[in-house]
Amino acid sequence: MTENFEPTIIGFTCNWCSYRAADLAGTARVKYPPNVRLIRLMCSGRLDPAFVMKALAEGADGVLITGCHPGECHYLEQNYKALRRFLLLRRTLAGMGIEPGRVKLVWASAAEGVRLANEIATMVEEIRALGPLRWPRWHTWNGLFIEEKSRAEGVPA
Amino acid sequence: MTNNAMNQEPKERIGVHVCHCGSNIAGMVDVEEVARWAGEQLKDRGVVIARDYKFMCSSLGQELIEKDIQEEGLTRVVVAACSPHLHENTFRTACSRAGLNPYLCELVSIREQVSWVHTDRAAATEKSKAVVSGGVERVLYSEPLEPLHVPIHPATLVVGGGIAGIQAALEIADAGFPVILVEREPSIGGHMSQFDKTFPTLDCAACILTPKMVSVGGHPNIQMFTWSEVEKVDGYVGNFTVTIRKKARFVNEELCTGCAICQEKCPKKVIDEVYEAGLGYRKAIYTPFPQAVPKYPVIDKPNCTYFQKGTCKACQKFCPTGAIDFEQQDEWITVQVGNIVLATGYDLFDPRKVTQYGYGRLANVFTSLEFERLTNAAGPTNGNIVLRDGVTVPKTVGIIHCVGSRDRNFNNYCSVICCMQSLKFAHLVHERTGATVYNFYIDMRTAYKEYDEFYQRVLEEGTLFVRGKVAEVTDAARLPGEEGKLIVQVEDTLAGKQRRIPVDMVVLSAAMVPRKDAKEVAHKFGISCNANGWFIEKHPKLDPVATMTEGIFIAGCVQGPKDIPSSVAQGAAAAARVLGRIQQGEIALEPVRASVDQDKCSGCRICNNLCPFNAIIFHEDRMVTEINAALCQGCGTCVAACPAGAISGTVFSNEQIFAQIEGLMRVNFFTEPQSAVA
Numbered sequence: 001m002t003e004n005f006e007p008t009i010i011g012f013t014c015n016w017c018s019y020r021a022a023d024l025a026g027t028a029r030v031k032y033p034p035n036v037r038l039i040r041l042m043c044s045g046r047l048d049p050a051f052v053m054k055a056l057a058e059g060a061d062g063v064l065i066t067g068c069h070p071g072e073c074h075y076l077e078q079n080y081k082a083l084r085r086f087l088l089l090r091r092t093l094a095g096m097g098i099e100p101g102r103v104k105l106v107w108a109s110a111a112e113g114v115r116l117a118n119e120i121a122t123m124v125e126e127i128r129a130l131g132p133l134r135w136p137r138w139h140t141w142n143g144l145f146i147e148e149k150s151r152a153e154g155v156p157a
Numbered sequence: 158m159t160n161n162a163m164n165q166e167p168k169e170r171i172g173v174h175v176c177h178c179g180s181n182i183a184g185m186v187d188v189e190e191v192a193r194w195a196g197e198q199l200k201d202r203g204v205v206i207a208r209d210y211k212f213m214c215s216s217l218g219q220e221l222i223e224k225d226i227q228e229e230g231l232t233r234v235v236v237a238a239c240s241p242h243l244h245e246n247t248f249r250t251a252c253s254r255a256g257l258n259p260y261l262c263e264l265v266s267i268r269e270q271v272s273w274v275h276t277d278r279a280a281a282t283e284k285s286k287a288v289v290s291g292g293v294e295r296v297l298y299s300e301p302l303e304p305l306h307v308p309i310h311p312a313t314l315v316v317g318g319g320i321a322g323i324q325a326a327l328e329i330a331d332a333g334f335p336v337i338l339v340e341r342e343p344s345i346g347g348h349m350s351q352f353d354k355t356f357p358t359l360d361c362a363a364c365i366l367t368p369k370m371v372s373v374g375g376h377p378n379i380q381m382f383t384w385s386e387v388e389k390v391d392g393y394v395g396n397f398t399v400t401i402r403k404k405a406r407f408v409n410e411e412l413c414t415g416c417a418i419c420q421e422k423c424p425k426k427v428i429d430e431v432y433e434a435g436l437g438y439r440k441a442i443y444t445p446f447p448q449a450v451p452k453y454p455v456i457d458k459p460n461c462t463y464f465q466k467g468t469c470k471a472c473q474k475f476c477p478t479g480a481i482d483f484e485q486q487d488e489w490i491t492v493q494v495g496n497i498v499l500a501t502g503y504d505l506f507d508p509r510k511v512t513q514y515g516y517g518r519l520a521n522v523f524t525s526l527e528f529e530r531l532t533n534a535a536g537p538t539n540g541n542i543v544l545r546d547g548v549t550v551p552k553t554v555g556i557i558h559c560v561g562s563r564d565r566n567f568n569n570y571c572s573v574i575c576c577m578q579s580l581k582f583a584h585l586v587h588e589r590t591g592a593t594v595y596n597f598y599i600d601m602r603t604a605y606k607e608y609d610e611f612y613q614r615v616l617e618e619g620t621l622f623v624r625g626k627v628a629e630v631t632d633a634a635r636l637p638g639e640e641g642k643l644i645v646q647v648e649d650t651l652a653g654k655q656r657r658i659p660v661d662m663v664v665l666s667a668a669m670v671p672r673k674d675a676k677e678v679a680h681k682f683g684i685s686c687n688a689n690g691w692f693i694e695k696h697p698k699l700d701p702v703a704t705m706t707e708g709i710f711i712a713g714c715v716q717g718p719k720d721i722p723s724s725v726a727q728g729a730a731a732a733a734r735v736l737g738r739i740q741q742g743e744i745a746l747e748p749v750r751a752s753v754d755q756d757k758c759s760g761c762r763i764c765n766n767l768c769p770f771n772a773i774i775f776h777e778d779r780m781v782t783e784i785n786a787a788l789c790q791g792c793g794t795c796v797a798a799c800p801a802g803a804i805s806g807t808v809f810s811n812e813q814i815f816a817q818i819e820g821l822m823r824v825n826f827f828t829e830p831q832s833a834v835a
Contacts, residue, residue: 008822010818010821010822016685016705017685019240019242020242020705022269022270023240023242023266023269023270025269025273025274026240026266026268026269026270026273026274027269027273029273029274030274031274031275031276032274032275033275034271034275034277034280034281034283034284037284037287037288037291037821038270039291039814039817039818039821040241041793041809041814042749042791042792042793042806042808042809043792043793043794045767045792045793045794045797046792046793046794046796046797046806046809047797048796048797048811048814049797050811050815051814051815051818054815054818054819055818055822058818058819058822059822060818060822068685071676071680072676072679072680072685072686074683074685074705074706074792075769075770075790075792075794076680076683076769076770077769078767078769078792078794081767081794081798082794085797109685109687109688110685110687110693110705111685111686111687111688111693112688117274
């Protein structure tokens with residue numbers, strides 16, 4: 001593990017709750033570490049597990065998935081589907097040797113700016129403790145290091 | 158899955174516009190550096206111009222973007238400024254003015270999500286670069302789209318017949334459009350109909366409310382469903398299908414004349430927990446109060462002797478028009494409406510929870526609503542303020558403010574009306590009994606027109622004010638003169654000492670709390686509640702009656718505690734918004750929709766059960782799935798689920814999200830240089 005390791009986290013947010021919670025945290029000037037970068041989706045149900053894989057493959061050390069509290073989904077029940085996918089994904093990731101703590105699911109309503117900020121801060125510390133992921137972004141499927149050029153040509157990560 | 162965004166030749170001409178937002182962003186983010194970086198480092202991604210400007214949302218800022226589109230031939234625009242929920246529309250409109258499809262403009266937030274939440278300028282600047290880079294990659298995959306135009310059905314559903322709902326219904330109906338008003342209780346009127354006087358003018362609540370109720374009842378454009386509840390809401394803005402359950406009244410409304418003989422003859426007396434707040438009685442067949450609208454009574458089935466024991470039928474026997482119908486069943490009525498106004502009001506906080514104040518245990522501790530009924534001339538005591546025994550006039554009355562509000566143990570919020578309500582109570586006690594009145598308050602809040610003048614008036618009348626949170630109300634006498642009294646133990650924070658004040662009657666100014674089924678209702682209508690349970694408005698200042706869900710508006714206390722004038726104002730405001738919609742005839746919706754590429758669809762039907770809006774149809778003959786764009790709400794769950802990648806979602810396509818991830822991860826100053834990884 002490197003000294004002063006600063007993790008990078010990709011956060012997926014729901015347009016109706018957690019993205020608005022993030023907006024609320026901003027409006028209320030609640031502070032949290034700058035390690036997280038948020039992507040807005042319409043619903044946590046939109047989260048294709050491939051997005052998480054992609055983020056990790058691109059060098060993210062952790063992925064935060066956020067959605068409306070169970071029972072409060074703007075689209076009635078799609079966050080339950082997100083939950084199901086998350087549980088499956090976590091098993092898949094565990095099979096690939098990725099610590100379960102790197103991908104986290106948090107429910108945050110539009111009113112929970114402070115809560116979301118706290119969850120982000122906690123997660124940054126947890127990932128910091130886990131250390132960098134260094135997922136084989138630079139390696140082929142059999143572990144060989146690849147040049148950026150060939151990687152860019154579409155060799156599967 | 159990689160879409161290799163990184164090494165395509167730039168095919169688009171992108172403009173990056175970074176906003177200072179005065180010092181809101183520039184104070185924490187080096188915006189010039191972000192713009193410079195984007196101009197240099199993202200050149201190979203197609204960025205041809207990158208600028209920063211003091212206020213991008215100002216007309217000059219927008220003109221700058223428009224000029225760049227026209228002069229530089231931009232085909233994509235990225236604006237780095239505030240949240241898309243605030244100004245996405247502003248910048249999209251600016252783009253379309255300059256001839257660029259508005260959906261080719263991407264607004265990325267470096268204010269709410271960067272400058273306002275971070276404290277390290279260097280890190281905030283780097284994160285802003287990442288955010289801009291994510292936006293640039295994403296916008297490369299944006300498609301030109303047209304908003305969906307949806308016609309607006311001219312009818313409106315108003316849920317809740319309190320003063321806010323009444324106002325909203327009347328405004329819309331007076332403008333000539335149909336309104337369907339649904340009320341859970343047998344009569345409209347809401348809490349206001351229970352009050353006697355209204356602060357600060359002390360005009361009689363019934364005198365100002367009942368004419369409005371009568372106008373609602375007789376309005377040709379208002380169809381009223383009382384003793385009814387909304388069961389189900391389907392559809393979307395412009396075209397909701399609402400199922401209303403009309404509970405059986407057991408009274409034929411067409412025959413009933415409202416003569417009230419049935420109520421007179423009914424032998425069964427029941428404590429009226431709703432309208433009389435448990436202080437008075439009603440019959441098993443009843444209208445809540447004489448001026449009820451509609452005038453038809455209802456039979457309270459669980460308390461009716463006939464329904465419980467099989468004999469009686471006194472009401473039927475005496476009804477001169479034969480309107481009583483014991484066979485009546487609940488009816489389900491389906492209506493089409495374009496917009497919905499929710500005005501379902503509030504509940505009173507149950508002061509039993511504050512055990513030290515003794516409500517429910519000490520007879521002469523009253524809630525504010527009970528006290529309203531005591532003072533009401535049509536109430537159980539004909540307006541006489543008396544103790545629970547029904548005869549004794551109190552000589553001293555203590556009114557406790559902030560019961561269940563401004564209290565960490567219950568609700569942190571201020572319940573808004575209690576100070577003024579308590580002052581009104583103090584005045585009424587003075588006027589009607591001449592008793593000594595103590596007001597125990599934490600802070601006196603008398604904002605708004607003529608409220609503080611009323612406070613001055615009550616002060617001059619000789620009401621005693623004790624500043625301090627009451628610790629306890631007890632009947633355990635310790636000192637001479639306390640026997641038989643209720644003792645209010647309070648720290649007088651102005652005098653700096655503990656006091657024990659014996660009184661005959663205690664009134665608890667209990668908080669307003671959300672309806673106990675508020676969450677359920679919010680879910681039914683697809684809107685959200687805040688942590689306390691009040692419905693969330695679209696914007697707390699600038700859009701107080703709209704909600705995040707198009708076509709659903711809120712008015713009155715559902716949105717938060719408020720007094721009658723504010724509730725009326727909100728009811729009218731919601732009506733104005735609805736009328737604007739109806740007048741336009743149609744509404745433009747975000748074209749965020751999923752669609753199936755039928756050549757790719759293998760007919761596996763995995764997506765078929767995912768849609769809660771039934772937008773996914775399966776064609777058995779061709780073994781392919783199709784999505785009905787009119788029903789699709791754009792959540793994207795099916796897009797994420799399709800194993801063949803046959804479903805795509807506009808505005809949030811896989812390509813856009815993958816590209817955004819790549820862009821966000823391009824700037825990675827935290828970790829070691831990437832070359833060192835090998």
